Amino acid sequence: xxxxxxxxxxxxxxxxxxxxxxxxxxxxxxxxxxxxxxxxxxxxxxxxxxxxxxxxxxxxxxxxxxxxxxxxxxxxxxxxxxxxxxxxxxxxxxxxxxxxxxxxxxxxxxx
Amino acid sequence: xxxxxxxxxxxxxxxxxxxxxxxxxxxxxxxxxxxxxxxxxxxxxxxxxxxxxxxxxxxxxxxxxxxxxxxxxxxxxxxxxxxxxxxxxxxxxxxxxxxxxxxxxxxxxxxxxxxx
Numbered sequence: 001x002x003x004x005x006x007x008x009x010x011x012x013x014x015x016x017x018x019x020x021x022x023x024x025x026x027x028x029x030x031x032x033x034x035x036x037x038x039x040x041x042x043x044x045x046x047x048x049x050x051x052x053x054x055x056x057x058x059x060x061x062x063x064x065x066x067x068x069x070x071x072x073x074x075x076x077x078x079x080x081x082x083x084x085x086x087x088x089x090x091x092x093x094x095x096x097x098x099x100x101x102x103x104x105x106x107x108x109x110x111x
Numbered sequence: 112x113x114x115x116x117x118x119x120x121x122x123x124x125x126x127x128x129x130x131x132x133x134x135x136x137x138x139x140x141x142x143x144x145x146x147x148x149x150x151x152x153x154x155x156x157x158x159x160x161x162x163x164x165x166x167x168x169x170x171x172x173x174x175x176x177x178x179x180x181x182x183x184x185x186x187x188x189x190x191x192x193x194x195x196x197x198x199x200x201x202x203x204x205x206x207x208x209x210x211x212x213x214x215x216x217x218x219x220x221x222x223x224x225x226x227x
Contacts, residue, residue: 006153034215042201042218043154088153090216099144099205099216103153 002027004091006102014110017079021105023089024071033072035063036088038104043088046074079109114138117202117219124189124196124226132187132222134202143185144203144216147171154201160185189224197226 007022025033032050036043047056049065049072056063060079065072076083086104093100115136124130136143142161146154156169160179174193179185185204189196202219 004153041221045215045217048215090154099156101146101154101156 002091002093002100004089004100004102006087006089006105008105009103010106010108012108012110013079015080017109018075018077019079019107021074021076021087021089021107022071023074023102025089025091025100026070027091027093027100029094030067030070031092031094033065034090034092034099035072035074036090038086038088039084046087076107079107081109081111083107084109115202115204115217115219117200117222119222120220121223122225124224126226127191129188129190130196130224132189132200132202132224134185134187134219136183136185136202136204136217136219138204138206138217139182140204140206140217141182142205143179144205145169145175145177145185145187146201146203148199148201148221157187157200196224199223 004025013019032048034048035046037046047063052065052067060077063074086106088104089102090099118133144159145157147157148154155171157175158166158169158177160166163179163182166177166179174190176188200222203216205216
C-alpha cells in the first residue's frame with residue numbers, strides 16, 4: 001500500500017536555528033514529490049521534486065529528493081517566527097492522480 | 112483572478128442531515144480533489160476526479176458522494192452515513208497533463224464543517 005511518512009511530527013526551535021524535515025515514501029510508479037506549507041487554512045505550494053540529487057531552493061528553504069532511498073528533506077535555515085506552520089509532504093504516482101499526503105510536521109519557531 | 116473557491120467557509124449541521132460543500136475553479140484544471148483534515152493529521156483523500164463525468168474513490172469515501180458534471184465544479188455531499196463528519200475539508204485542483212507544472216495541486220481556502 002502506498003504511504004508517506006513524515007518526521008518529526010512536531011518540532012520546536014528558536015529563531016535562527018536550522019531545521020530539517022523528513023519525508024519518506026513508498027509509492028508504486030513514483031512521479032513527483034511535493035512540499036506544502038500550511039499555516040491557518042489552505043496549504044501553499046513550496047517545491048516539486050522529480051529527480052534525485054537536484055536541490056531546489058527558495059530563499060531560506062531548500063529541498064532535495066533521493067529516489068533510491070525513497071525520501072526527501074526540507075531544510076529551513078535561519079528560521080523565523082513566520083516559518084511556524086505545518087509542513088506537508090505529498091507524493092504522486094504515475095497514471096494515478098490520488099496524491100498521497102503525509103501527516104505533516106508541525107514546526108514552531110519561538111522568538 | 113484565477114483560483115479555487117470553496118463555500119461555505121463555516122457550516123453547522125445537525126446529525127442526520129446531508130450537507131453539500133461547493134468547490135469551483137477557474138484554472139481550467141482537469142483534475143479535482145476533496146481532502147479531509149482532522150486535528151493533528153495529514154490530508155486524507157475522499158474523492159478525486161481526473162475528467163468531467165468521471166470520479167474515483169479515495170481512502171475515506173464512505174459516507175460521501177460527489178459529482179463532476181462540469182469541469183469547473185466538484186461539489187462534495189457529506190451524507191448522514193458519515194459517522195464523524197466534523198472536520199476541515201479542502202478542495203483542490205491540478206493539471207496533471209501539463210508537462211511544465213506536473214501535478215502541482217492548488218487548494219481552496221477550505222470549509223469547516225461542524226456537526227451539532
